[in-house]
Each structure stands twice: as structure tokens, then as C-alpha cells.
Amino acid sequence: MTGREPYPFTRRRFLAAAIGAACGWAALPMTRALAELQSASPREPIELPLAAADLYAPHDLAG
Amino acid sequence: MTDVACDLCPHRCVIPEGAAGDCRVRVNLGGKLRATTYGRPSAIHIDPMEKKPLYHFLPGRPVFSIGTAGCNMHCRNCQNWQLSQRGGEEMETVHRAMPDEVVALARQEGCSAIAYTYNDPIVFYEYVEDTAAAARSAGMRNVFVTAAFINREPLRRLCRVLDATTTDVKAFDDRFYQEVCSTRLKPVLDALVTFREEGVWVEVSHLVIPTLNDDLQQIRRLCKWVRDELGADTPFHFLSFRPMYRMQNLPATSPQVLEWGRREALDVGLHHVYIGNLSGHEAESTYCPRDGTRVIQRIGFRVVENLLTAGGLCPTCHQPIAGVWT
Numbered sequence: 001m002t003g004r005e006p007y008p009f010t011r012r013r014f015l016a017a018a019i020g021a022a023c024g025w026a027a028l029p030m031t032r033a034l035a036e037l038q039s040a041s042p043r044e045p046i047e048l049p050l051a052a053a054d055l056y057a058p059h060d061l062a063g
Numbered sequence: 064m065t066d067v068a069c070d071l072c073p074h075r076c077v078i079p080e081g082a083a084g085d086c087r088v089r090v091n092l093g094g095k096l097r098a099t100t101y102g103r104p105s106a107i108h109i110d111p112m113e114k115k116p117l118y119h120f121l122p123g124r125p126v127f128s129i130g131t132a133g134c135n136m137h138c139r140n141c142q143n144w145q146l147s148q149r150g151g152e153e154m155e156t157v158h159r160a161m162p163d164e165v166v167a168l169a170r171q172e173g174c175s176a177i178a179y180t181y182n183d184p185i186v187f188y189e190y191v192e193d194t195a196a197a198a199r200s201a202g203m204r205n206v207f208v209t210a211a212f213i214n215r216e217p218l219r220r221l222c223r224v225l226d227a228t229t230t231d232v233k234a235f236d237d238r239f240y241q242e243v244c245s246t247r248l249k250p251v252l253d254a255l256v257t258f259r260e261e262g263v264w265v266e267v268s269h270l271v272i273p274t275l276n277d278d279l280q281q282i283r284r285l286c287k288w289v290r291d292e293l294g295a296d297t298p299f300h301f302l303s304f305r306p307m308y309r310m311q312n313l314p315a316t317s318p319q320v321l322e323w324g325r326r327e328a329l330d331v332g333l334h335h336v337y338i339g340n341l342s343g344h345e346a347e348s349t350y351c352p353r354d355g356t357r358v359i360q361r362i363g364f365r366v367v368e369n370l371l372t373a374g375g376l377c378p379t380c381h382q383p384i385a386g387v388w389t
Contacts, residue, residue: 045152050160050168053107061106061130062142063115063180063208063229 065094071188072135072213073250085245086186087150088133100131101190103157104165105146106181109172113364115208116300116339118349119386120227120264121176122359123366126206127169129160130181131190136210137245138233140272140310147182148308162194166201176226180208188217195224204387207263211254212246218254222261227387229300230255231268234276235285243275252288259293264387267293268300268339271316271324282324286331295332296385301325303340318344334385351377351384358384 069076069084076084078091088100110128112121132154134147141147151157160168169177177198179191184207195205204226211218211230230251233240237248258265267289271277289297301324303316321338325346328336338346342363349359356379360368370378375388 045154046156047103048156048158050107050158050164053158053160053168055107055109055127055168055172057108059106059108060142061108061146061181063128063130063178 065091067091067094067096069096070214071217072185073247074135074212083150084135086133086135088131088186098187098189099151100133100157100187102159102161103151104129104131104160105151105154105157106130107158107160109174110178111364111366112176112206113361113366115178115180115206115229116268116302116337117206117227117229117264117266118300118337118359118361119266119298119335119384119388120206121204121387121389122369124176125172125174126176126178127165127172127174128178128180129165129194130179130184131187132157132182133186134183135186135212135246136183138210139243139308140270140304140306141308142305143181144308162190162197165194166197166203169198169203170201174203176204176206178206178208180206183210183212185209185211185213188221192221192224195221199224209254210244210246211251211258213250213254215253215257218257219261222258222263225258225261225263227264227266228258229266229268230258231270232285233270235281235288236276239276252292256292265293266298266300268302269324270302270304271320272304272310273313273316273320275313277316277320277324279323279327283327283331286328286333290332294385295334297333298335298337298386299328299333300337300339301328301346303338305340322346349384351380351382353377353382354380356380 064080066077066079069089074085078084080091083090090097108128109125112124112126132149132151184191198205207225207228233244240246240248301321305315325336334352338344347361348357350357356377358370375384
């Protein structure tokens with residue numbers, strides 16, 4: 001066999017890799033939320049069909 | 064880059080490409096004026112006709128009521144500011160409702176009229192016009208609840224499909240209009256005359272705000288103007304102010320002030336003067352101007368008793384009571 005031997009994958013290295021992966025996984029939603037907050041486009045209103053209107057709901061609009 | 068001019072209301076906004084007018088909802092898209100709230104109401108309810116308020120127009124009937132975002136007035140006391148002082152894109156939800164769909168649902172729910180209300184329907188003019196035309200074709204009536212800050216020509220055109228209006232006169236004082244509403248008084252008075260000339264049933268509302276427009280001499284001048292220009296049979300509604308929006312520093316209107324105002328209006332010669340937002344007050348009911356018979360009794364927005372004969376006559380003296388009763 002020529003060249004270097006593969007580095008031995010010790011238990012300590014395995015643990016470090018697992019913890020690193022878990023932290024990255026946990027941070028992903030936060031990173032996405034931050035990216036959304038930073039984006040400049042405003043939120044669009046939710047569009048509903050007319051059939052979804054609650055016609056008899058009490059309301060305090062004047063007129 | 065092409066600017067467009069909007070001639071709908073006296074603001075006469077000149078709108079650069081990509082921008083909106085003063086109302087926030089009429090925009091210049093690619094050099095063309097577009098109404099962004101067309102077919103996109105943000106409020107849809109079935110209300111009693113009395114809530115508009117309309118007391119001499121189909122009393123007790125349910126009215127299918129729609130409103131959108133935006134307004135061409137910016138009243139510091141606006142009760143519906145969540146709708147009126149926002150652009151369409153700022154609403155949390157909007158409905159997709161083309162004119163034919165609105166009319167079909169209103170009929171299905173047993174409504175004989177559609178009201179364009181909540182925000183000022185002037186800013187969704189094209190949607191009103193198309194919906195009202197479809198409603199007319201279906202045998203329904205159209206009600207326009209407005210502050211009437213609109214130019215005469217578009218109003219004349221719209222009147223062809225309107226049956227009734229409640230027009231809110233904010234004050235009989237141009238300075239009030241400028242300082243509180245960012246508009247002017249004269250176009251509003253001109254619009255009221257136009258409604259009358261075009262045969263639209265007119266009722267006038269007037270929100271009495273302590274210290275700002277509650278001067279009895281000013282109220283008297285307004286009532287005289289209504290009597291002379293619109294007629295003594297024009298129903299006049301005094302409404303009680305509640306602290307709202309950017310005017311939370313003033314108290315609600317005292318019932319006594321509303322009663323003083325009503326006395327002035329009756330003294331001037333108006334026949335039908337009401338007090339609103341004070342549920343249970345005797346001035347919610349309609350009385351015969353000749354013999355004083357209570358012909359329609361109301362509590363809040365509810366018609367408790369309607370004694371008018373067919374044809375709208377007083378049951379005791381047979382005096383015709385002005386209105387659209389059937």
C-alpha cells in the first residue's frame with residue numbers, strides 16, 4: 001500500500017461529528033427565519049374565496 | 064415613465080409609474096390607472112339597513128355590505144381605519160369576489176340590496192359600478208355609504224346605478240375638513256346636490272365630535288343648508304362620537320348635545336331628525352311630521368313596529384312619509 005494510511009476514525013471524532021451535525025440541524029430553522037426577516041418583499045394578504053366569508057359574524061365596522 | 068392623472072376625486076392625484084394615489088389603492092401600472100381592490104373586498108357582512116344608517120329606505124331589510132381597503136379621506140377619528148387607512152397589500156386577508164358572484168350570494172342570502180360601505184366606496188368606483196349594474200339587472204337596489212368627496216362627472220355617471228346614499232357631512236366648516244379629514248367641504252355639498260338631482264334617495268349623517276364640530280350655530284347652518292338644497296324631508300342622523308384611531312383624547316359625545324342638535328334641526332324645519340349610536344333613544348324612531356304619530360318604532364338597528372300603510376302613509380292622518388318603502 002502506498003501513500004498515507006486513512007486516519008483512524010476514533011470514538012472521540014465520531015462524537016464530535018455527531019454533535020456538530022445535531023447543532024447544524026437545530027440551527028437550520030432559525031437561519032431560515034432570519035433570512036425571511038431580512039428579505040425586503042412584504043407579506044401578501046391571504047386570498048379567500050367569497051364562499052369563505054362569515055356573513056353574519058358580529059363586527060364593529062361603522063356604516 | 065408616464066404619469067397618470069386620476070380625475071375621480073378632487074385630489075386629482077398625478078401618479079408616477081409604480082406609485083399609488085392619495086387613496087393608496089388606485090395605482091399607475093405601466094402608465095395605466097388601475098384600481099387594485101377591484102373584486103377584492105376586505106369586509107363582507109349582512110347588516111340591517113338601519114346600520115348604514117338608512118331609515119327611510121327599505122326599513123328592516125338585510126343589506127349585503129362590502130368594503131375594501133383605502134380611502135380618499137384621512138379622518139383622524141376614523142372608526143374603520145383598519146380598512147380605510149391601508150392599501151390593499153397591507154390587509155391580512157382579502158376575498159376574491161367578482162361582481163356577478165357578489166350579486167349571486169346576496170340573492171342567495173335573501174338580500175334585496177347591496178351596500179358599498181365601510182371604507183369610502185369612491186375609491187373602488189369601478190367595482191361599485193359593475194356590481195351595481197349586475198345587481199340592477201337582478202332586480203336589486205344599490206346603497207352608497209360615503210363622505211362624497213368626489214368629482215361631479217364620475218358621480219353623475221355612478222348615480223345611474225345607485226338607489227340610495229347615506230352621505231356623512233363631517234362638519235359645516237371647511238377648516239375642519241382640511242385639518243381633520245385632509246379634504247374640503249364644497250365638493251361634498253356639490254355631491255349631495257348631484258345625488259338629489261339624479262334622483263338618488265339621500266339621507267345625511269353627521270358625527271358630532273366634542274369641541275370640534277358641536278357648535279350649535281354651525282349645526283343650525285348645516286341643517287338650513289340641507290333644508291334649502293336637499294329638502295325638509297331629507298332624513299338627518301346625528302351620530303355619537305366615540306374616541307377612535309388618532310382622536311382618543313376627546314370624550315364621547317354627551318346625549319344632551321345630540322338632543323340640542325336635534326332640537327336645532329327640528330326648529331330649522333327638518334322633518335325627520337334622528338339620534339344614532341344611543342340605543343333605546345326615542346329619536347331612533349320615525350314620526351309623522353304632521354300629527355306626531357310614531358310610524359316606525361326602532362330599538363338600535365331593529366325595527367320593532369312598522370305602521371306605515373302601503374304607499375308609505377301615516378296610519379292616522381294619511382300624510383305621505385317621504386322614503387322608499389318597498
